[in-house]
Amino acid sequence: xxxxxxxxxxxWVVHFNCNSCNGCDIEFLACLTPIYDLERFGILxxxxxxxADVLVVTGSVNHRNARVLKNVYDQIPDPKVVVAxxxxxxxxxxxxxxxxxxxxxDKVIPVDVFVPGCAARPEAMIDGxxxxxxxxxxxxxxxxxxxxxxxxxxxxxxxxxxxV
Amino acid sequence: xxxxxxxxxxxxxxxxxxxxGALLAGMDRKLTARAQGRIGPPILQPFFDTVKLLRKxxxxxxxxxxxxxxxHLAFMILALVLLVRGQDSLMFLFIFAFSTLSLVLGGMCVRxxxxxxxxxxxxxxxxAYEPILILLMIGLYLANGSFLLGATLATGKPLxxxxxxxxxxxxxxxxxxxxxxxxxxxxSHHAHQELVKGLTIEYSGPYLAILExxxxxxxxxxxxxxxxxxxxxxxIALALACASFFLxxxxxxxxxxxxxxxxxxxxxxxxxxxxxTNILWFYL
Ligand code: SF4
Numbered sequence: 213x214x215x216x217x218x219x220x221x222x223x224w225v226v227h228f229n230c231n232s233c234n235g236c237d238i239e240f241l242a243c244l245t246p247i248y249d250l251e252r253f254g255i256l257x258x259x260x261x262x263x264a265d266v267l268v269v270t271g272s273v274n275h276r277n278a279r280v281l282k283n284v285y286d287q288i289p290d291p292k293v294v295v296a297x298x299x300x301x302x303x304x305x306x307x308x309x310x311x312x313x314x315x316x317x318d319k320v321i322p323v324d325v326f327v328p329g330c331a332a333r334p335e336a337m338i339d340g341x342x343x344x345x346x347x348x349x350x351x352x353x354x355x356x357x358x359x360x361x362x363x364x365x366x367x368x369x370x371x372x373x374x375x376v
Numbered sequence: 377x378x379x380x381x382x383x384x385x386x387x388x389x390x391x392x393x394x395x396x397g398a399l400l401a402g403m404d405r406k407l408t409a410r411a412q413g414r415i416g417p418p419i420l421q422p423f424f425d426t427v428k429l430l431r432k433x434x435x436x437x438x439x440x441x442x443x444x445x446x447x448h449l450a451f452m453i454l455a456l457v458l459l460v461r462g463q464d465s466l467m468f469l470f471i472f473a474f475s476t477l478s479l480v481l482g483g484m485c486v487r488x489x490x491x492x493x494x495x496x497x498x499x500x501x502x503x504a505y506e507p508i509l510i511l512l513m514i515g516l517y518l519a520n521g522s523f524l525l526g527a528t529l530a531t532g533k534p535l536x537x538x539x540x541x542x543x544x545x546x547x548x549x550x551x552x553x554x555x556x557x558x559x560x561x562x563x564s565h566h567a568h569q570e571l572v573k574g575l576t577i578e579y580s581g582p583y584l585a586i587l588e589x590x591x592x593x594x595x596x597x598x599x600x601x602x603x604x605x606x607x608x609x610x611x612i613a614l615a616l617a618c619a620s621f622f623l624x625x626x627x628x629x630x631x632x633x634x635x636x637x638x639x640x641x642x643x644x645x646x647x648x649x650x651x652x653t654n655i656l657w658f659y660l
């Protein structure tokens with residue numbers, strides 16, 4: 213790790229389970245255990261989006277939870293970053309072809325870091341969250357930084373479009 | 377100690393007290409992590425957290441909420457000043473209770489059910505621990521013949537020798553005020569989720585930072601209150617307070633959370649009995 217990198221010293225994480233198989237959630241909770249110990253980086257797992265800086269999402273987005281995800285995202289005060297954990301959150305993963313699935317969470321909210329893997333390994337998650345902490349610090353220093361890619365609908369859902 | 381100009385002393389206190397509180401909080405988090413076999417955050421982590429919160433964009437639910445956050449902080453500082461200047465103990469209790477009450481009102485004035493339940497539980501906690509604090513001040517009067525907090529210095533006898541049982545009961549109050557584990561039912565420290573975040577759920581960014589800073593003042597205040605039990609010798613007082621805070625961390629890690637009604641029962645039987653027995657001693 214280079215010393216010059218400006219990383220936020222206290223990124224607080226809120227974890228939202230969109231439609232995951234729970235594999236990624238279990239791996240994420242493993243990050244908090246003594247073996248991986250996220251707290252040594254000052255990372256805290258808070259249950260409340262209003263206290264959080266980083267939104268960690270597992271699982272794919274569907275018509276029902278798109279609105280909820282957007283709501284949780286909107287409640288986080290700026291500056292904020294989003295991490296998509298696992299292939300489900302990144303692209304829809306194994307659920308991508310489901311009739312109700314919209315795809316990755318970038319269909320609904322801007323995503324800053326994608327962590328691939330099914331399930332993503334805790335080491336990869338820690339790397340991803342630290343990357344997010346770095347982006348968070350950049351966003352704080354330069355509020356004019358462009359937000360991450362805006363949501364794009366690349367796959368036309370079979371049912372009616374969600375009210376986001 | 378060198379006698380200072382009261383104005384300078386108060387100014388120093390207001391600047392240094394939150395730093396002491398934050399350091400104590402940082403050490404608590406480090407100790408907790410070590411006890412769980414983790415490396416834990418740096419000791420300065422509470423400073424980083426507070427600075428980060430201060431720099432976040434504010435989200436306001438309603439204006440009253442913000443006013444109560446400031447009132448909570450202001451009364452907490454005032455209570456600390458009263459304590460360190462050795463002023464009237466009953467006045468100190470009133471101001472201290474008012475500070476907590478502001479927090480409760482702040483939690484009550486938003487519509488989040490978690491915040492409201494948290495506020496109700498905080499009231500429950502106040503009802504549970506206030507009698508002990510009042511008995512402590514009565515004990516102080518019986519031991520010193522004065523309600524002035526500074527009177528212990530004048531008599532030269534350590535309070536702990538005449539109020540040992542009250543001291544034990546008071547330590548339980550400290551555990552409640554520090555949101556330590558058997559009693560963290562209104563709101564909680566970060567790793568122990570309760571009611572999402574209870575009382576503080578609707579505060580975010582700089583306003584949450586105000587509550588954090590007020591909590592640092594509160595931590596320092598409790599540290600000084602413990603020191604008051606052996607105020608005649610600074611080193612023994614420091615050792616006593618540090619040992620008590622260490623005990624708080626151990627208790628925090630060793631116990632599961634009680635329900636609010638259990639906390640109430642425990643305080644009004646066990647702790648109250650200890651305190652009353654100590655008061656009765658004076659009349660034997
Ligand atoms: S990426 Fe794999 S482990 Fe993670 S939620 Fe999707 S299916 Fe489950």
